[in-house]
Amino acid sequence: MKNQIIAAVMLLTGLANYGQSSTAIDTVAVDKKEIKPSRLDFNVGLETSHLWRGLVINDGMTATGNIHYALNESQTFKVGFWGGAGFDGNYREINYYVQYQKNNLSIALWDLFNTTGIATPKVFNYDKLTTTHIIDLRTSYRFPESFPLRIEADVLLYSGLNDRELNSDNDFQSRHSTYVELSYPLIRDQKVNLNAFIGAAFPLNGSKHLFTNKVASDFDIVNTGIKATKDIEIFNYHLPVSATAMWNPSNKIARIQLDVSLF
Numbered sequence: 001m002k003n004q005i006i007a008a009v010m011l012l013t014g015l016a017n018y019g020q021s022s023t024a025i026d027t028v029a030v031d032k033k034e035i036k037p038s039r040l041d042f043n044v045g046l047e048t049s050h051l052w053r054g055l056v057i058n059d060g061m062t063a064t065g066n067i068h069y070a071l072n073e074s075q076t077f078k079v080g081f082w083g084g085a086g087f088d089g090n091y092r093e094i095n096y097y098v099q100y101q102k103n104n105l106s107i108a109l110w111d112l113f114n115t116t117g118i119a120t121p122k123v124f125n126y127d128k129l130t131t132t133h134i135i136d137l138r139t140s141y142r143f144p145e146s147f148p149l150r151i152e153a154d155v156l157l158y159s160g161l162n163d164r165e166l167n168s169d170n171d172f173q174s175r176h177s178t179y180v181e182l183s184y185p186l187i188r189d190q191k192v193n194l195n196a197f198i199g200a201a202f203p204l205n206g207s208k209h210l211f212t213n214k215v216a217s218d219f220d221i222v223n224t225g226i227k228a229t230k231d232i233e234i235f236n237y238h239l240p241v242s243a244t245a246m247w248n249p250s251n252k253i254a255r256i257q258l259d260v261s262l263f
Helices: 002-026
Strands: 040-047 050-052 055-058 062-070 077-086 092-102 105-114 134-142 150-159 164-166 172-174 177-187 193-203 220-234 237-248 253-261
Touching: 055 077, 150 172, 177 220
Parallel strands: none
Antiparallel strands: 040 062, 040 253, 050 055, 062 077, 077 092, 092 105, 105 134, 134 150, 150 177, 164 172, 177 193, 193 220, 220 237, 237 253
């Protein structure tokens, strides 16, 4: 047995040397060009359900994609497209955004266009009486590492059918539904990290906001829970995964969401 192992090692060594010699004789060495950092990038993910600020947007397997381009060399300004599609073919969404992000501060303007249940979606329709587009201003800030609390504040600047109601003059007004969230890492720098969050919603105008099923409501806790994250190592590839437990006390719903960032 020992002799067989020695013979196998000698055979492999001889083949390797032969391959190296052949390469030197039969091929011409070509220097690999250095790959420059790209301002263009895209990401793909899978979710067991698509959740947004305490709402269940799609209650089934969902594929998501994000294409983005940095407008400057430091990549603080980006424009992009985010989209989602349900495996059952019912949920479809495409959003456009521009974002400024530097250090722990982020400011973004999103155009949300969910075409789920719309027979003939009109992608370029922004009429205030008929549009299904939502213009969403998103801001967030994370405090320094000594106290890494994250604050998010978002307001719907413009919405036709989804976030409006009749006022006292019998005219449609935007409710400007606003969402504020606090999140904090309970466990970090571990194999499994844990984050806790709580989000509230209220209208700037009108009698209710977008994130509740109630007939009228000035303020609600709509999104609270925990999110666990870790990296799964497959060969030399790290696969970020997360599990979120979410409760919406206003709508009396709860979900467990599993999320995988493929790349």
